[in-house]
Amino acid sequence: MNTLEVSNLRLWDALTDTILVKDSSFQIKPERCLAIVGESGSGKSVTCRAIMRLNRSNIRQSGSIKLNGMNLTGLSDQEMRKQRGRQLCLIMQNGMRAFDPSSVVGNHFKETLKQHYGWSKTEIIAKMAVAMENVMLKDPVTLMNKYPHQLSGGMLQRMMIALAIVLKPTLIIADEPTSALDTLSRYEVMEQFISLKSETGCSMIFVSHDLGAVKRIADDIVVMRDGEIVESGAAAEIFTNTKHAYTKYLIEAKQALNSHFIRSMGGLKLVDR
Structure with missing residues (x-):
């Protein structure tokens, strides 16, 4: 069984009748990484948000999205919230947006992991500390007591990767996760994504403009332009032929x-x- 099957996905803006994604179909096999590439406005991010059911209310969708055979489009909002984080994990472009700016980052971890696993505060801190050390973050307990604005973009991205390690989701969606970082941070975060993929055995969607990053991590590639998939296939085949x-x-x-x-x-x- 494929981890994810997207069939005849169509997205449009109900306010303007603008078609955003015309008729997209693709699959992701277990333990493989699918890269979605294309220029800005091609439909990459709105497709990822459709999978998570996180688009704005005026963005409508039709078609089928199945995760391990379960049709996500048929779930209620409450049922879908249970899938986010535990089964579907989104790592966003800007790490600052993933955290509440009025609260220390550790509170985000505690709320998320308690909701999905019911762990105690002590268990959550211990598990997050190990995961943060695995992604080369030193003194994790101190970092968990800092506010998002006190941390760099690269550190926040690594924290989201650490949370994904603990959550062990079925599918990780990384939407332009390195585009807001400097060159050194981009390289370090990419190394962590590659490790995350190999260590957790999860499936992954990796959205990026950076074909160098895509070449390093992707098993398969979907190329989008103006809301359509114009080419897809194995990464090696796409790059060479x-x-x-x-x-x-x-x-x-x-x-x-x-x-x-x-x-x-x-x-x-x-x-x-």
């Missing part, structure tokens, strides 16, 4: 940027240093 002109454009643009960077730095030997 792409069929669609738009996918070729994305790959060639990335290669051109890499070449320009190498020339600007004075050649490949200097870059390698």
